[in-house]
Amino acid sequence: MRIITANEFLTNFQARTILLDEFFEQEEKVKEIVRQVYLERDEALLKYTRLFDCPVCELDELVVSEEEIDLAYRWCEENEPDFLKAIRKAYENIKEFHEKQIEKSWFYNTSNGSTLGQIITPLKRVGIYVPGGRASYPSTVLMCVIPAKVAGVEEIVMVSPPDRQGRLNKYILTAARICGVEKIFKVGGAQAIAALAFGTKILPKVDKIVGPGNIYVALAKKLLFGVVDIDSVAGPSEIAIIADESANPRFIAFDLLAQAEHDPLARTFLITNSNQLASKVSEEIQKLLFEEPNEVASKSLEKYGLIILVEELNQAINVVESISPEHVELICKNWEELWANIKSAGAIFIGEFSPEAIGDYIAGPNHVLPTQGTARFFSVLGVHDFIRRTSLIKYSKTDFLENYKHAVNLARAEGLHFHAKSLEVRNENVSKRTGQTF
Amino acid sequence: MRIITANEFLTNFQARTILLDEFFEQEEKVKEIVRQVYLERDEALLKYTRLFDCPVCELDELVVSEEEIDLAYRWCEENEPDFLKAIRKAYENIKEFHEKQIEKSWFYNTSNGSTLGQIITPLKRVGIYVPGGRASYPSTVLMCVIPAKVAGVEEIVMVSPPDRQGRLNKYILTAARICGVEKIFKVGGAQAIAALAFGTKILPKVDKIVGPGNIYVALAKKLLFGVVDIDSVAGPSEIAIIADESANPRFIAFDLLAQAEHDPLARTFLITNSNQLASKVSEEIQKLLFEEPNEVASKSLEKYGLIILVEELNQAINVVESISPEHVELICKNWEELWANIKSAGAIFIGEFSPEAIGDYIAGPNHVLPTQGTARFFSVLGVHDFIRRTSLIKYSKTDFLENYKHAVNLARAEGLHFHAKSLEVRNENVSKRTGQTF
Numbered sequence: 087m088r089i090i091t092a093n094e095f096l097t098n099f100q101a102r103t104i105l106l107d108e109f110f111e112q113e114e115k116v117k118e119i120v121r122q123v124y125l126e127r128d129e130a131l132l133k134y135t136r137l138f139d140c141p142v143c144e145l146d147e148l149v150v151s152e153e154e155i156d157l158a159y160r161w162c163e164e165n166e167p168d169f170l171k172a173i174r175k176a177y178e179n180i181k182e183f184h185e186k187q188i189e190k191s192w193f194y195n196t197s198n199g200s201t202l203g204q205i206i207t208p209l210k211r212v213g214i215y216v217p218g219g220r221a222s223y224p225s226t227v228l229m230c231v232i233p234a235k236v237a238g239v240e241e242i243v244m245v246s247p248p249d250r251q252g253r254l255n256k257y258i259l260t261a262a263r264i265c266g267v268e269k270i271f272k273v274g275g276a277q278a279i280a281a282l283a284f285g286t287k288i289l290p291k292v293d294k295i296v297g298p299g300n301i302y303v304a305l306a307k308k309l310l311f312g313v314v315d316i317d318s319v320a321g322p323s324e325i326a327i328i329a330d331e332s333a334n335p336r337f338i339a340f341d342l343l344a345q346a347e348h349d350p351l352a353r354t355f356l357i358t359n360s361n362q363l364a365s366k367v368s369e370e371i372q373k374l375l376f377e378e379p380n381e382v383a384s385k386s387l388e389k390y391g392l393i394i395l396v397e398e399l400n401q402a403i404n405v406v407e408s409i410s411p412e413h414v415e416l417i418c419k420n421w422e423e424l425w426a427n428i429k430s431a432g433a434i435f436i437g438e439f440s441p442e443a444i445g446d447y448i449a450g451p452n453h454v455l456p457t458q459g460t461a462r463f464f465s466v467l468g469v470h471d472f473i474r475r476t477s478l479i480k481y482s483k484t485d486f487l488e489n490y491k492h493a494v495n496l497a498r499a500e501g502l503h504f505h506a507k508s509l510e511v512r513n514e515n516v517s518k519r520t521g522q523t524f
Numbered sequence: 525m526r527i528i529t530a531n532e533f534l535t536n537f538q539a540r541t542i543l544l545d546e547f548f549e550q551e552e553k554v555k556e557i558v559r560q561v562y563l564e565r566d567e568a569l570l571k572y573t574r575l576f577d578c579p580v581c582e583l584d585e586l587v588v589s590e591e592e593i594d595l596a597y598r599w600c601e602e603n604e605p606d607f608l609k610a611i612r613k614a615y616e617n618i619k620e621f622h623e624k625q626i627e628k629s630w631f632y633n634t635s636n637g638s639t640l641g642q643i644i645t646p647l648k649r650v651g652i653y654v655p656g657g658r659a660s661y662p663s664t665v666l667m668c669v670i671p672a673k674v675a676g677v678e679e680i681v682m683v684s685p686p687d688r689q690g691r692l693n694k695y696i697l698t699a700a701r702i703c704g705v706e707k708i709f710k711v712g713g714a715q716a717i718a719a720l721a722f723g724t725k726i727l728p729k730v731d732k733i734v735g736p737g738n739i740y741v742a743l744a745k746k747l748l749f750g751v752v753d754i755d756s757v758a759g760p761s762e763i764a765i766i767a768d769e770s771a772n773p774r775f776i777a778f779d780l781l782a783q784a785e786h787d788p789l790a791r792t793f794l795i796t797n798s799n800q801l802a803s804k805v806s807e808e809i810q811k812l813l814f815e816e817p818n819e820v821a822s823k824s825l826e827k828y829g830l831i832i833l834v835e836e837l838n839q840a841i842n843v844v845e846s847i848s849p850e851h852v853e854l855i856c857k858n859w860e861e862l863w864a865n866i867k868s869a870g871a872i873f874i875g876e877f878s879p880e881a882i883g884d885y886i887a888g889p890n891h892v893l894p895t896q897g898t899a900r901f902f903s904v905l906g907v908h909d910f911i912r913r914t915s916l917i918k919y920s921k922t923d924f925l926e927n928y929k930h931a932v933n934l935a936r937a938e939g940l941h942f943h944a945k946s947l948e949v950r951n952e953n954v955s956k957r958t959g960q961t962f
Contacts (some may be wrong), residue, residue, distance in 0.1 A: 169937050172930035179927075183640060186630065194624065201874075202621060202888055207867045209901055223938050257937050293901040311746060312757035315901035319750030334953065340946035347942045383942065425916075429645045433915035436639075439924035439950060440917050443943040447931035449923075450640055451915035463647055463731040463753035465913035475903035477889035478863075480874035481882050489617075492610035493885035499607050499695050500661050504785045504821065505881040508778035512877060515772065 087342075087356070087368050087391040092401050095394045099408055116276045116305040123280035128287050134277035139218070140252040143272065147252055149288055150259070150270035158259035169257065173224065176448050177264055180228055183450030184236045187469035199482035207474045208238030209315075211290060213282035214267070215297035216258055218247035218274055221348075224261035225446060229453050229467065230297050231265035237472035242267045243292055245282065247274020275299075276306035283314040296467060298454065317471060321458035322351035324411035325442060326431075328402045329358050330418035334438060335366035339374055341415060341441050342367070346383035346391065353390040355409060357402040364393045403427045410461040413442050432461045486512065525780075525794070525806050525829040530839050533832045537846060554714045554743040561718035566725050572715035577656070578690040581710065585690055587726055588697070588708035596697035607695065611662065614886050615702055618666055621888030622674045625907035637920035645912045646676030649728060651720035651752075652705070653735035654696055656685035656712055659786075662699035667890050667905065668735050669703035675910035680705045681730055683720065685712020713737075714744035721752040734905065736892065755909060759896035760789035762849035763880060764869075766840045767796050768856035772876060773804035777812055779853060779879050780805070784821035784829065791828040793847060795840040802831045841865045848899040851880050870899045924950065 122130040132145045162170050193203030214230045216222065231242055244267045246254055254272055262270055271289050273281060279299075285291025295307060296317035307316040325345040327338055342354045358364055375384055396402050399418055406414055410430035418424070421436050428434055432455030435445060446453045456464035490509045497505035560568040570583045600608050631641030652668045654660065669680055682705045684692055692710055700708055709727050711719060717737075723729025733745060734755040745754040763783040765776055780792045796802055813822055834840050837856055844852055848868035856862070859874050866872055870893030871883060884891045894902035928947045935943035 166937070168929075168933045172933040172937075175927065175930045176934065186632065187642065192624065200887070204625065204889075204904075204906075205872070210867070220939070225934055225938065308746070308749060311749060312898065315898075336949055337946070337953075340942060340949050343942040344940070344946045347940060378941070380942070428914075429648070430912075431914055433917065434643070436916070436918040439921050440919040441946045441950065443935060443940075443946050444919050444924065444928065444931055445915070445917045446943065447934045448927045449638070449917050449919060451642075451917055455915075460750065460753075461912070461914070463912065465911075466642075466915050468642075468913060470908065470913070473903075474868075474899070474901065475906060475908070476866075476869055476899070477871035477883070477893075477904050478874070479871065479878050479883045479887050479889055481878040481887060483877050485887075486877035486882065489613065489886045490882065491606075492613045493882055495606045495610040496614065496663050496885045497881060499604070499610075500663065501658070502782070502785060502881075503816070504778055504781040504818070505884065508775070508782045508879045508881050511774055511778050512879065515774075 087371060087387055087393050089364050089368065089393040089395060092394055092396045092405055095392070095405060096408060112301055113305055113309070116302055116309060119276040120280040120306055120309055123277055124284055127281070127284070131273055131277055131281050131286055131289070134275065135248070135273055138275055139247045140250055140272070143248065143252045145288065148272045150254065150272060155259050155263050155270070158256040159263050161256055162260045170260070173228070173261055173264055176225065176228055177232065179448055179450040180232045180452070181236065184233045184452070184469055187233070188236065189470065189473065193478065196482070196485055198484040198488065200485040201478065201480040203478040205476040205478055207476060208240070209293045209472050209474065210239070211241040211243065211292045212239045212472060213292035213295040214242060214244045215278060215295060215299050215303060216244060216246040217299050217303075218249070218255070221298070222246070222255045222258060224255070224257040225453065226297065227258060227261035227267070228265060231262070231267055233452065233467060233469045234472045235266065237469045239472050241269070243282065243290060244270045245273050245278040246270070247278070248272035276302045279303055279306035279310060283310040294472070296454070296471065317454070317467060318456060318460065318464045322349045322353065323457050324353040324355070324409065325413040325415065326355040326357060326406050326409055326411040327415040328399065328406070328418055328424065329356065329360075329363060330399055331360035331363055332419050333363060333417040335363055335370050337438055337441065338367045338417065339370035342371065342387065342391065343374060343380070343383050344441070344443055345413070346386035347380055350382050350385040351390065352386045353411070354387060354392070355411070356393045357396060357405050358393070359396050359399050361395065364395060368393060400424060406431065410459045412455045412457045412461060415440065415442065430461045432456045432466055483516070487516065525809060525825055525831050527802050527806065527831040527833060530832055530834045530843055533830070533843060534846060550739055551743055551747070554740055554747060557714040558718040558744055558747055561715050561724075562722055565719070565722070569711055569715055569719050569724055569727070572713065573686070573711050576713055577685045578688055578710070581686065581690045583726065586710045588692065588710060593697050593701050593708070596694040597701050599694055600698045608698070611666070611699055611702055614663065614666055615670065617886055617888040618670045618890070619674065622671045622890070622907055625671070626674065627908065627911065631916065634920070634923055636922040636926065638923040639916065639918040641916040643914040643916055645914060646678070647731045647910050647912065648677070649679040649681065649730045650677045650910060651730035651733040652680060652682045653716060653733060653737050653741060654682060654684040655737050655741075656687070656693070659736070660684070660693045660696060662693070662695040663885050663891065664736065665696060665699035665705070666703060667892050669700070669705055671890065671905060671907045672910045673704065675907045677910050679707070681720065681728060682708045683711050683716040684708070685716070686710035714740045717741055717744035717748060721748040732910070734892070734909065755892070755905060756894060756898065756902045760787045760791065761895050762791040762793070762847065763851040763853065764793040764795060764844050764847055764849040765853040766837065766844070766856055766862065767794065767801060768837055769798035769801055770857050771801060771855040773801055773808050775876055775879065776805050776855065777808035780809060780825065780829065781812060781818070781821050782879070782881055783851070784824035785818055788820050788823040789828065790824045791849070792825060792830070793849070794831045795834060795843050796831065797834050797837050799833065802833060806831060838862060844869065848897045850893045850895045850899060853878065853880065868899045870894045870904055921954070925954065
């Protein structure tokens with residue numbers, strides 16, 4: 087890993103944002119797929135699934151049957167009891183955490199007897215996108231489905247691309263079964279997103295689509311934002327580890343490697359005030375990659391791995407803010423002075439027993455986090471993503487008569503005549519009935 | 525207004541979603557503007573402002589000076605004291621309501637001494653788009669700025685297109701002054717959105733852009749979603765009024781006209797079980813439009829106005845759900861049985877003294893609401909739009925040793941070797957130090 091100073095870093099680093107031109111180019115392909123699904127629905131869904139994923143699939147095979155889920159689940163029971171135990175424990179912890187996010191409707195009365203408030207309603211039907219291939223993670227099924235269920239969403243529709251033989255990953259199906267997903271379809275890519283947005287004969291239209299995916303999935307979500315709600319535009323993942331000389335370099339090396347093994351585009355940062363730690367971590371990584379070569383991790387670390395030296399550890403805050411990373415680990419003695427100053431991060435992990443992987447799987451908080459520097463404005467996935475907020479206004483006659491003239495004056499300033507009249511007519515009517523002028 | 529039955533309506537009505545082709549066509553123009561601003565920043569900003577808004581503007585004139593704001597404010601003090609009084613009262617009520625939306629960070633400890641939680645942080649810098657021309661509303665300044673301020677946003681950057689002489693609306697400037705907006709720029713359209721997303725020399729880059737706008741603004745927001753956060757994709761407005769024979773037809777007529785005067789594309793629905801009310805409202809509207817002709821309202825009502833007859837008033841719920849309107853008014857005796865069943869609406873107004881206009885201006889809840897049927901998944905603007913949620917994980921040694929194996933098993937099932945190792949190495953280290961095996 088390259089070692090540079092904080093000043094060099096802050097002068098030269100540009101937070102990675104989605105490159106416009108790259109985005110615009112890929113968009114044309116995605117647009118065509120979306121258009122086809124809009125026009126031909128199931129027909130297009132089958133066409134693209136055959137083209138990109140499974141050449142032998144028939145339309146009715148895109149619907150995952152109860153038997154397929156049972157088969158996967160029983161296979162896990164027989165062959166992977168530890169996986170099942172682990173996923174049950176994760177389910178429990180994730181559910182416990184997310185139940186603390188539940189928001190309730192609230193109302194209050196004014197002194198003049200009006201009622202004002204905010205009504206919380208769960209979304210009705212939600213789509214969960216689960217990637218296929220190398221990035222097919224059963225843990226992501228839990229992280230997307232559990233907050234939706236806790237919010238009270240009635241129906242979860244899961245989509246995931248099948249392999250060449252038309253199968254879905256056994257672990258994914260088992261995780262879906264444990265979370266109580268209502269419907270599963272073997273479709274992926276932009277065609278899956280378009281089908282969820284518009285609905286087809288076999289696949290019901292949803293209100294919101296969440297879950298990570300490749301660039302085609304991300305572009306289709308962005309393109310259809312507004313027709314349907316989406317969680318965010320996901321990109322490659324980041325970690326920034328703030329550590330001092332007290333930290334175990336081997337722990338840090340593995341944490342950086344864990345981030346790097348996800349994606350050749352993943353970004354990894356170690357920020358430290360200890361030259362010694364910097365060298366040790368760098369050596370440790372070389373040693374580990376020599377013992378166990380990993381092409382993805384090597385590429386990622388070579389291109390996007392950085393060790394940043396600071397004079398004082400509190401300078402790390404500026405560095406972290408400029409990165410706005412998905413994950414921050416604090417493995418240092420003065421973490422108490424630091425953590426509250428970190429504003430732009432998806433999740434903060436404190437202490438040597440809080441490696442990112444413990445949060446990825448088992449601790450309880452969500453692992454679907456803002457990536458690519460978007461922690462500047464996006465948030466971790468949660469129950470708040472699966473609710474709607476509706477205002478309630480039940481205005482009393484007293485409040486109306488006391489306040490309507492202000493509203494009339496604002497309506498007049500905005501040139502909205504009938505807005506003003508809709509208020510005045512109520513006052514006139516009261517005056518008429520009571521014989522009074524207000 | 526056309527009168528039809530609920531059955532006819534439910535069979536034939538298609539919730540209006542953004543038409544893909546219309547969207548795709550306009551997009552090319554918007555993309556070009558966004559690209560130019562990305563490449564040339566201030567230069568492009570000036571070029572487009574001269575082209576679309578004010579041919580005589582110079583770059584430094586795009587920054588609104590303190591003097592301009594003072595001048596507008598003093599003009600209002602002298603000439604429009606009632607407007608000032610009204611906007612102050614609105615400010616107070618809106619602030620009071622939104623303060624109830626404040627969310628606090630929370631943390632809890634597990635029985636094994638871990639700390640888990642959710643940190644709430646305000647966004648740092650937010651952009652507010654205020655339309656120019658006919659739809660230039662000072663009330664919208666309040667509705668966008670107040671929740672951001674209540675959330676704790678440090679800096680608000682407001683943009684609004686100037687007129688041909690390079691001026692901004694006096695009421696808008698006065699409202700901005702009362703809300704404490706930090707910076708105001710005379711730019712509008714897609715170029716303003718791009719400038720807010722990328723930043724230029726004169727205009728700082730923001731984290732989120734909110735506020736209504738025309739189709740170019742909506743498209744630019746959508747295009748740049750991910751580079752910056754946005755509130756939602758806004759479109760024409762809707763109202764659905766549920767009323768029985770007890771309702772005053774004149775009130776309803778004015779409420780429908782108030783919605784219709786916004787936009788020829790605005791949609792207005794009266795849903796009633798009373799044939800008599802249906803005819804009376806229809807007649808009343810004709811009479812009022814004869815007395816005070818209004819082209820926008822007439823067009824809107826003719827094309828998008830509907831009176832829907834139901835047998836029983838509770839059938840109105842299905843109709844409302846299928847529309848998912850921005851506003852719902854309940855002017856009927858059995859409102860208590862009905863309101864809680866309405867799930868898909870931006871705001872619900874109950875009783876004859878709660879016309880939409882009272883909520884637009886003075887009651888306190890926000891008037892920036894999901895439009896075009898998007899209340900199915902989008903929410904009213906609020907403090908929640910101006911915060912980020914970050915997870916906190918401080919895992920204890922005891923919890924780690926009790927749970928890490930589950931995480932290892934999940935990492936192995938996902939083929940993430942270094943994730944598993946980052947957990948195992950910590951256990952090995954503990955074993956080594958204590959001489960115990962775990």
